[in-house]
Amino acid sequence: MTTDVAMDQPGEGRLVNAPSDHPPIPRAKVGVVLANLGTPDNTDYWSMRRYLNEFLSDKRVVDYANWKWQPLLQLIILTKRPFSSGEAYKSIWNTEKDESPLLTITRAQTEKMTERLKALYGDDVEVDFCMRYGNPSTESVLTRMKEKGCERIVFFPLYPQYGSPTTATANDQAFRTLMKMKWQPYIRTVPAYYEHPAYTQALANSVQEAYDSLDGRPSKLVASYHGVPERYLLEGDPYHCQCQKTTRLLREKLGFSKEEVDTAFQSQFGPEKWVGPQTVNHVAELAKQGHKHIAVLSPAFSSDCVETLEEIQEEIHDSFMEAGGETFTYIPCLNDRDDHIEALTQVVNNELRGWLG
Structure with missing residues (x-):
């Protein structure tokens, strides 16, 4: 670490050779911030x-x-x-904790990540989470991290595929916070991890476990991603291509045929053309084609949220059933599964190289 500090007490000290009235400063650490979309x-x-x-x-x-x-x-x-x-x-609110499931899950992910990184690096690492929209805000968390002595911060948007409306805006907000700081921490932003082997393995594990628990095998697995306007793809956003590759890597890991796995996109709004096919229409078409049992998962979401718990399990489910489908299986997001946390930890450890250990 860079700051030369003589410790007065655990976690706090004064700069070596600083005057006696110099304010105490925290011991230098590395921060890891998990950033999710947000919640009301x-x-x-x-x-x-x-x-x-x-x-x-x-x-x-x-x-x-x-x-x-x-x-x-x-x-x-x-x-x-x-x-x-x-x-x-x-319809999805966590009434016990009076908060959205996204907040509950992101906190659980952070707690498990904290345990793993503490086991590796002890008190040299500080882990927290923030939201791009709502609370805890990006600014409040990064400011608190800096006040705790985090001179270096790994900022981790929890989006496997890079998208300008997700990854980029999370990073934008982190950079806006740095613009207000007199003493900025060094910061690394985590790149998309859609093709990381441990992430693909965790997805495949979740699908296989779901299939093993069913009485009958679904005739189609639909990987449903949040949609973006087609214009974004044409303007250079890699999201659509990374989603397609995620599906392919998952299919290959599972050993499924191309006919067994489809890619679709949900949550379309506004008048312009979006990437497709639309999940809500696609599942109805599958039912009309004779697919009576399908499974749906959401590889673009690291945590279950309103788009999965309400949109997929209600609107998209109903579209399939009303078109003649019989069994609709939703495979939950990876959330705080141990294999998911292991994948996220591997991604973070790669970014910590040269800073810790």
Whole structure:
């Protein structure tokens, strides 16, 4: 580590040769911050409106000109959508902890990551998590990390595939926080890990375990990813291509044929053309083709959230069943599975090289 500190007490000290009135500083550490998408604080109208306003005002998410988008957002969308989104969140809300499942799961992932990294590096590492939208905010967590002595920080957006509306905006927010700091920590951002062998293995394990628990084998496995406008692909965003490769690597790891596994995209909104096929329509078409039992998983989500717990298990499920399907199996996200945490730990350890150990 870089700072030369004489320790007064555990975790705190003064700079060597500094005057006696120099303020105490924490012992230098390395921080690891897991960054997820975000969550409203509650399901009521104003909590949902604050969250949706922050999310839908992000230029990485909706990149239309403000003069065109903001009047529509503020006067129409945010007067109606907080009610429907609030109902969706109510249907999945963790009532015991009074928080969204995404927050519950991300905290659990962080706790397990802390255990693994502490076992490797002891007190030299500090682990925490933040949200791009909502709380705990990126700024509050990075500021707290710096105050704890983290002179170097690995910032880890929990998105296996790189996307400008996900990975890039998480990094943007971290950089905005650094712009406000007098003493910036050194920072490394974690690249996409969609082709990391341990991630692929964890996905394959989750699918195989789900299949082993079923009475009959699904005739189709659908890998459903969050959609993006087709324009993003044409402008150079690699997300669509990385999703396709994720599906291929998963299929090969499982030993499934090409006919057994499909790629589809969900959560489309707005008038422009999005990458496809749309999951909600694709599963209905599968049912009409005679597929009576399908399984769906979400490789782009590191944690179950409203898009998986509500959209897939309700809207997409209903679309399949109403079109003639009989059995719909949802395979949960990797969440805090041990093999998932092992994969994330391997990714982090690669970024810690030269900083720890």
